[in-house]
Amino acid sequence: MVLEEQIPQFTAWIGPALLRYAAAASISLLIAAILAWLVQAIANGPLAAGDRVYRGLLAGLADVSLPSPRRVWALARLAIQESLRRNVLVVLALFALIILFAGWFLDPASVDPGRLYIGFILSATNLLVCLVTLVLSVFSLPADIKSRTIQTVTTKPVRTSEIVLGRMLGFAAVGTCLLALMGLAGWAFVVRSVSHGHTLEAEDVFEATDGDGAPAGAEGRTSRDRGHRHRVILDAGGSGIAETTQGHRHQVSVSGTTATGEKTFAVGPAIGLLEARRPLRGTLRFLDRDGRPATKGISVGSEWAYRQYIEGGSAAAAIWTFEGVSPGDFSEGLPLEMTVRVFRTYKGDIEEGIHGTVQIRNPTSGLRSESLPIVAREFTIDSLLIPRRINTVLANGELQEVDLFDDLASDGRIEVWLQCLEPAQYYGVAQADFYLRAGDGSFALNYAKSCVGIWFCMLLVTALGVMFSTFLSGPVALLATIATLMIGQFREFIARLFESQVTGDATIVPGGGPIESLYRIVTQTSITMELDPTPAVSAMKLVDTILLAPMRIAAGIFPSLSSLGTSDFVAGGFDIPGDLLGAHACETLGYVLAFFVAGVFCLKAREVAS
Amino acid sequence: MIQEAAASSQTMRRSESAEVVVEARNLSKVYRDFWGRSKKTALKPLDLDIRRGEIFGLLGPNGAGKTTTLKLLLGLIFPTSGEALVFGRPATDVSKNERIGYLPEESYLYKFLDAEETLDFYGRLFGMSPEERRRRAAALIEMVGLSRDRKRQLREYSKGMTRRIGVAQALINDPELVILDEPTSGLDPIGTREMKDLIIDLKSRGKTVIMCSHLLADVEDVCDRIAVLHQGELKELGRVEELLRVTGVTQIRATGLSPAATAELKAVLERHGAADIEIGNPRSTLEDLFLEVVRDTEARPGRRARRPAGASDATRTG
Ligand SMILES: Nc1ncnc2c1ncn2[C@@H]1O[C@H](COP(=O)(O)OP(=O)(O)OP(=O)(O)O)[C@@H](O)[C@H]1O
Numbered sequence: 044m045v046l047e048e049q050i051p052q053f054t055a056w057i058g059p060a061l062l063r064y065a066a067a068a069s070i071s072l073l074i075a076a077i078l079a080w081l082v083q084a085i086a087n088g089p090l091a092a093g094d095r096v097y098r099g100l101l102a103g104l105a106d107v108s109l110p111s112p113r114r115v116w117a118l119a120r121l122a123i124q125e126s127l128r129r130n131v132l133v134v135l136a137l138f139a140l141i142i143l144f145a146g147w148f149l150d151p152a153s154v155d156p157g158r159l160y161i162g163f164i165l166s167a168t169n170l171l172v173c174l175v176t177l178v179l180s181v182f183s184l185p186a187d188i189k190s191r192t193i194q195t196v197t198t199k200p201v202r203t204s205e206i207v208l209g210r211m212l213g214f215a216a217v218g219t220c221l222l223a224l225m226g227l228a229g230w231a232f233v234v235r236s237v238s239h240g241h242t243l244e245a246e247d248v249f250e251a252t253d254g255d256g257a258p259a260g261a262e263g264r265t266s267r268d269r270g271h272r273h274r275v276i277l278d279a280g281g282s283g284i285a286e287t288t289q290g291h292r293h294q295v296s297v298s299g300t301t302a303t304g305e306k307t308f309a310v311g312p313a314i315g316l317l318e319a320r321r322p323l324r325g326t327l328r329f330l331d332r333d334g335r336p337a338t339k340g341i342s343v344g345s346e347w348a349y350r351q352y353i354e355g356g357s358a359a360a361a362i363w364t365f366e367g368v369s370p371g372d373f374s375e376g377l378p379l380e381m382t383v384r385v386f387r388t389y390k391g392d393i394e395e396g397i398h399g400t401v402q403i404r405n406p407t408s409g410l411r412s413e414s415l416p417i418v419a420r421e422f423t424i425d426s427l428l429i430p431r432r433i434n435t436v437l438a439n440g441e442l443q444e445v446d447l448f449d450d451l452a453s454d455g456r457i458e459v460w461l462q463c464l465e466p467a468q469y470y471g472v473a474q475a476d477f478y479l480r481a482g483d484g485s486f487a488l489n490y491a492k493s494c495v496g497i498w499f500c501m502l503l504v505t506a507l508g509v510m511f512s513t514f515l516s517g518p519v520a521l522l523a524t525i526a527t528l529m530i531g532q533f534r535e536f537i538a539r540l541f542e543s544q545v546t547g548d549a550t551i552v553p554g555g556g557p558i559e560s561l562y563r564i565v566t567q568t569s570i571t572m573e574l575d576p577t578p579a580v581s582a583m584k585l586v587d588t589i590l591l592a593p594m595r596i597a598a599g600i601f602p603s604l605s606s607l608g609t610s611d612f613v614a615g616g617f618d619i620p621g622d623l624l625g626a627h628a629c630e631t632l633g634y635v636l637a638f639f640v641a642g643v644f645c646l647k648a649r650e651v652a653s
Numbered sequence: 654m655i656q657e658a659a660a661s662s663q664t665m666r667r668s669e670s671a672e673v674v675v676e677a678r679n680l681s682k683v684y685r686d687f688w689g690r691s692k693k694t695a696l697k698p699l700d701l702d703i704r705r706g707e708i709f710g711l712l713g714p715n716g717a718g719k720t721t722t723l724k725l726l727l728g729l730i731f732p733t734s735g736e737a738l739v740f741g742r743p744a745t746d747v748s749k750n751e752r753i754g755y756l757p758e759e760s761y762l763y764k765f766l767d768a769e770e771t772l773d774f775y776g777r778l779f780g781m782s783p784e785e786r787r788r789r790a791a792a793l794i795e796m797v798g799l800s801r802d803r804k805r806q807l808r809e810y811s812k813g814m815t816r817r818i819g820v821a822q823a824l825i826n827d828p829e830l831v832i833l834d835e836p837t838s839g840l841d842p843i844g845t846r847e848m849k850d851l852i853i854d855l856k857s858r859g860k861t862v863i864m865c866s867h868l869l870a871d872v873e874d875v876c877d878r879i880a881v882l883h884q885g886e887l888k889e890l891g892r893v894e895e896l897l898r899v900t901g902v903t904q905i906r907a908t909g910l911s912p913a914a915t916a917e918l919k920a921v922l923e924r925h926g927a928a929d930i931e932i933g934n935p936r937s938t939l940e941d942l943f944l945e946v947v948r949d950t951e952a953r954p955g956r957r958a959r960r961p962a963g964a965s966d967a968t969r970t971g
């Protein structure tokens with residue numbers, strides 16, 4: 044899996060996150076209060092405006108605090124009834140249709156069908172659920188205001204906060220039900236579509252002999268099912284494995300003999316297809332080509348700034364330090380799994396991977412194991428089981444077998460060194476690329492966790508939609524919600540663009556802000572070319588900065604749905620870390636709370652009956 | 654004459670001492686457009702007291718500002734100046750709604766609910782228990798005569814049926830103050846009759862009713878006091894019988910008089926130079942008053958001079 048960011052520990056994350064949240068909330072509140080005051084001041088003069096804003100603030104806060112659960116539930120129920128009467132369940136039929144199409148059109152013979160199916164189904168689920176709740180939430184309140192039904196509600200002892208919260212909860216409940224059904228159906232579909240078996244016929248198995256001509260087992264190939272077949276290696280007894288193809292393998296055993304005395308084989312279910320690996324991750328440092336510590340590897344371009352490169356055929360190394368490695372957890376040895384990117388300065392044999400080595404070292408004593416050869420192939424996870432008993436290289440060059448945990452680990456810390464053997468080729472690695480497989484979670488649970496991520500997205504979309512619908516008409520609220528989510532989606536880019544604009548450092552994001560980009564498009568100037576600093580250009584850049592400033596602020600506080608998504612984990616076969624889920628939960632809660640409060644203030648400030 | 658004045662001042666004191674349920678002070682409303690420019694002065698500064706147990710009628714031609722006044726009292730819209738107090742609390746305070754029932758101009762209800770669900774929903778908003786909700790809903794549906802249609806969605810309802818369920822909705826919480834915006838619009842004659850009976854029944858149970866209408870007969874039949882609005886301005890305010898009393902004419906009405914007695918009476922009256930045989934204060938109709946107000950305003954714009962007959966019920970000038 045491509046994990047482009049480190050997952051912070053929840054306990055370390057929550058403190059700064061809360062601070063940032065408080066800061067963003069108070070700044071937003073301040074800006075809103077100032078805007079409200081300005082609007083009021085134009086109509087009523089500054090003093091009266093101040094009084095009104097102050098009163099409004101107090102009334103709003105009183106309203107937000109402690110909504111009555113009974114009335115909220117009554118209004119939520121109404122929202123659910125409304126959704127049902129609007130035939131929202133039709134989307135389930137749509138989802139069924141999508142699954143049908145997925146069954147027809149997704150290629151089961153692709154490199155990693157599990158990833159393909161999971162990715163597709165989870166995205167479809169996410170999109171449908173969010174879309175449904177978005178449409179529901181955005182059009183409901185404006186319709187009520189337009190048809191004036193809101194008047195019969197607000198003349199009951201109902202607080203504005205209850206109207207807003209009831210809507211949010213009601214539509215969220217509808218979304219939750221839809222999500223639960225779609226999640227279940229999607230999961231069943233994925234499991235059904237990737238699980239498969241093969242058959243192994245006796246005529247496909249050939250006896251193999253070792254150098255002396257003695258029988259040493261057999262080799263063969265399975266039948267072709269779901270677009271692939273496996274090479275089978277059998278021991279003398281007839282049992283063995285069908286080797287990894289499309290990311291999975293099968294166990295093979297002898298099931299009996301036929302009347303003619305031939306063996307029949309049974310091929311087990313796929314192993315390693317739908318997994319939820321739990322990695323133990325380490326920290327990464329680098330040695331440069333002369334073997335000196337380096338803060339960074341070599342960057343081969345900004346695209347993978349996150350991934351650093353080491354040069355082959357030199358002393359350059361990437362070193363992971365794993366902590367908390369104990370024989371209790373890894374009684375069989377260390378199951379090292381690795382994804383190594385390759386950057387070739389010459390093409391070489393493209394079919395062959397690039398060769399390198401892995402060594403285990405004791406971080407304190409410096410004792411190192413012999414070099415274990417690896418071959419880096421792009422985009423696949425290679426696994427290497429480092430055995431308990433392992434040879435170490437002594438100072439005089441002799442080998443000595445030692446115990447992995449007793450001699451190569453110190454205080455549960457162990458180092459893994461990666462080096463590339465081929466000169467002028469490069470290995471690219473990031474911290475998350477090497478890990479010890481500490482265990483496995485259940486795939487079903489992991490899928491459910493990913494659905495929880497979708498649930499967070501759905502909550503966020505619903506709350507945002509309802510918030511906008513308190514002061515905008517339906518279609519406009521829809522657009523506003525989508526625009527907000529778009530800005531959130533590109534928030535990192537906008538932040539970098541702004542930084543680039545303010546510092547004048549065009550390497551961060553080349554091409555400049557909106558007006559400069561337009562100018563470049565019209566004049567067909569390349570984005571990497573510096574513009575002459577004429578007064579006109581300076582003015583243009585200034586305007587760009589002014590235009591970008593509010594977008595930068597928005598990008599700092601708007602939510603990004605994709606950052607809540609965890610389908611990559613499931614598709615990549617990794618267990619979704621609890622820390623990440625916790626952080627996402629808090630983030631969602633924070634946003635929903637903010638949208639709720641904003642919605643209440645907006646609706647309260649509004650004459651719903653005119 | 655002196656006696657009459659004393660009596661009327663006594664009633665005044667009595668009514669003064671009764672609890673004021675609704676109070677409007679200098680209440681006015683200017684509708685503005687999105688940009689804050691004023692579009693329409695719907696209500697000019699209005700002062701009004703409505704006391705517990707009375708049926709108060711707001712009267713006026715279309716666009717006079719009746720609905721606007723009611724909405725201001727309910728806190729549905731915010732006043733441009735002045736304030737409205739309901740049960741002594743600002744109109745925007747939602748807790749007052751516990752004791753209010755409101756029937757809007759048209760019944761704005763959720764079309765996708767049926768009659769039972771509608772009442773159940775509004776009952777929930779009052780935090781009523783399921784048992785109580787069921788009981789009230791059944792009783793109200795029975796009362797407004799929708800028993801046969803209680804499982805049908807409101808989108809299928811006719812105008813009068815919608816109106817009926819609207820009334821039921823307004824009474825779900827057994828309110829102390831009932832605000833009815835044109836309660837009889839869309840109702841058939843029987844429905845109208847029932848509505849009037851209902852209003853009078855509410856009064857007999859000590860409720861306060863504020864209603865507005867341009868159906869004069871309805872107002873005349875049920876209201877204790879009325880206010881006449883025209884172009885957002887208060888034109889008349891007073892007790893119905895006082896507003897409609899025609900002074901300078903006496904009316905006698907009696908049953909059981911023999912022709913001889915009638916002749917005798919007539920003779921006596923004729924002896925005194927009277928040309929009529931009826932004794933007492935004949936009432937003009939509200940229609941006459943209404944038309945007079947409208948005609949008057951058109952002839953002489955501005956606040957209408959109060960007629961002496963209405964003197965006992967003062968209109969404060971704002
Ligand atoms: N939301 C609004 N925006 C602008 N003007 C409005 C609005 N609501 C009412 N008005 C205006 O205010 C005036 C009073 O309206 P209101 O609804 O109070 O009249 P009404 O007395 O209830 O009339 P009717 O008997 O027809 O119901 C009208 O001129 C109307 O056009």
Ligand SMILES: [Mg+2]
Binds near residue numbers: 720721
């Ligand atoms: Mg009206």
